[in-house]
Amino acid sequence: MFKTDGSYLHILEVDETEALPDLFTYPFYYEPHPLCIKASLEIQDYLVSQKEFEHNFGLDDIKSGLPIGKMFGVMVVEDRHSNIFYLAGFSGKLAESNFITGFVPPIYDTLNPSGFYKKGEAELNRINAEIDALEHSPQYINAKAKYEDLKFQFEEALLEFKALQKREKVARDKARFEGQLHLNSTQYKQLLEELKKQSIYYHFRLRDLKSDWQKKIDWQKKVLSGFEEEINQLRKKRRVKSAKLQKAIHDQYQFLNFRGENRDLNSIFESTQLGQPPAGAGECVAPKLFQFAYQNKLKPIAMAEFWWGASPKSEVRRHKQFYPSCRGKCEPILGHMMKGLEVEPNPMEKVPNEHTKLEIIYEDDFLLLVNKPHEFLSVPGKTIKDSVQTRMKTYLPEAKGPLLVHRLDMSTSGLLLVAKNEKTHKNLQKQFIERSVKKRYIALLDGVIDKSEGYIELPLRVDLNNRPRQLVCYAHGKPGKTKYRVLALEKNRTRVHFYPITGRTHQLRVHAAHHKGLDMPIVGDDLYGKKAERLYLHAEQLTFEHPVTKERLTFTSEPSF
Incomplete structure (x- = not known):
């Protein structure tokens, strides 16, 4: 009790x-x-x-x-x-x-008011307050605004002067051309000398303009740097004190x-x-x-x-x-x-399905498809080496290249495409990258969906503190897109087809379980739902273009559930 x-x-x-x-x-x-x-x-x-x-x-x-x-x-x-x-x-x-x-x-107890952590935290808060006060002070804001305004004014003045330079050059070119037609050699020589002086004059005017503006900008930058140096020193002080406090705290644990x-x-x-x-x-x-x-x-x-x-x-x-x-x-x-x-x-670390035979559902001189069982690795893991990849290396000792074109989660069963040579692998991988390969999964969800079909779009990234779990993250996640269609209701469960548009890790599992997705985990999902005898997710259908015959092929593998 x-x-x-x-x-x-x-x-x-x-x-x-x-x-x-x-x-x-x-x-x-x-x-x-x-x-x-x-x-x-x-x-x-x-x-x-x-x-x-x-x-x-x-x-x-x-x-x-x-x-x-x-x-x-x-x-x-x-x-x-x-x-x-x-x-x-x-x-x-x-x-x-x-x-x-x-x-x-x-x-x-980090919350103990008399403990050193709270005292150190209070000191960091004081530094934060100083930084905040400086960053929001009228003097700093005005100095920053004036610096930016001076740079803008300089760019405007420079553009205006260069436009004048261009107009003056056109006028000189015209004068030079007309001088050739109407002036004698002495007069023309005098004209060229005058035009040369004008060109030099505008060259020096441009130099002086740049110099004058740069002096103004540098002076304002110096004023601004005074504030920024004070802010940076406070930030450095905060960083050093924070690191020291963190180490001291970690020593207490x-x-x-x-x-x-x-x-x-x-x-x-x-x-x-x-x-x-x-x-x-x-x-x-x-x-x-x-x-x-x-x-x-x-x-x-x-x-x-x-x-x-x-x-x-x-x-x-x-x-x-x-x-x-x-x-x-x-x-x-x-x-x-x-x-x-x-x-x-x-x-x-226990080898599951180690005595399972891989079912090959199609094979020719260039590729083959296997039906991967659930709880079986696509490629070797850190401790478990038995996988589709290792089995294929044994089955195809003469094959060259990476063999597997794509992967399935260990818990997911279904169709895997294997290439027998590098050229075939490159062609098929390109089809996956260009999303011309069509994939269809079948899943059993733990609940009842009130829609007949729909679309899920949730960006995903790995949970750095809890691998291999994935997080929905709009800031740093990669786009994840899935279409679904309801097939049947089965004793408070829903059988669906999933059509993944992207291929993120655990995409279907998270899109099913997350509250912004279907809010309904796949039956047997030990990461995002409840463990059962297996994960009820199966890669059922694969459609692609044969790299050699160019025929559009579709293969289907019925699930065991």
Whole structure:
């Protein structure tokens, strides 16, 4: 039962039919243990009925403030007397506080008003205020405007003078021509000398004009630079103080592991690709739960995290759904914190469908099509080498070139096009780039769509903190476009055809699940929906021009669902 009496240990009633897991949860890919589900339901009941704090989760229109959904987590633990409890936690802040009754405390309290972080933050805010005051001061704004105005006036004066120069040259050319016709040699010679003086005169006038204006502009630039130098010095000061404060903060984030070893954020991340902790590292729920368990001599048994609230604008997060820990921020930290703890093996390193045979549905001297099974790689991964690519290299030992013309997600089944030589590969790849290849997928969605067809356009980019998940990002994402058509309704599920116009990573999965797309994940989507026996997405049809015969070909592969 979740208690709000100040205790962090919540009693978890375990009956005889509920066995404890032999190994701790692998946090980056898991099925929540029944005990974790039971504990999570208690937390969710509490969140619905609680009156302890005010936080807008975006679940209704009554709450004020910016709607912010939140990741919550539970950890089943065992004390030294073999009593079973569970801990509860949340990521980041909740209701603008690090401390909520019943939830484990943060690793380090950045909100402590007497702590050095708040003092350092106040100093940075003072510098920001100084920069803002300078940037918005009338003197700086006027100096900047005058500098720009002088440059504009100079360009106008230069254009005007060059137009005069051009007119004068035309007049001199005309005088020279008429002089040849009407003047004697002496008079003509005198004319040429006069015209030469005029040309030199305008040359020097142009030089003087440029010099005079440049003096004015340089003087104003000097005035402006005085302000900009002061602003740049403040920015440099802010940058140095911010970096120093961040390092000091990261030193305060100390993480234990099962062996009792302690490391700070800086040392944990120094050997990663980033080389330093990303923003928000150490604030996620999983490290908080581990830290409290170790500090209080509790053995972690199992863990699960769930999302509570409206989905963020960019991510796919569904209310009450369980999610793995993030990789960018948490993987290095948990890698340290789980040392000494017996943890489930990474299921992603297990070779799925290793005995599956690849079905070749068409083959000629130039290309072939295979029907890739679900949970099978298109190309070799970091740890799993078995793939369509490696199988094709064995099947076509004499073939040259990259072989695979395109790829499918590991979880997606369906048609893959293979080229037997470089020329064929280049031709087919060009067709994909020019979008003359027509693709059709079939999918089963977890819900009912009220439209018969439609169009989705959401730009996508990788989630840098949680690869391989994708985000909807209008600022930096690549265009993602998909057409869809409803085929049938099947027991509160919708069978659809997807027609991808672009080919972004996880495009169909995100376009289906995101709240600005269909808001309905594909059945079995373990990244953006709920895990099932498989991802119900199949590359059903492919139409392209044969590189040699120039015949327009269409191939279809029926799904197994």
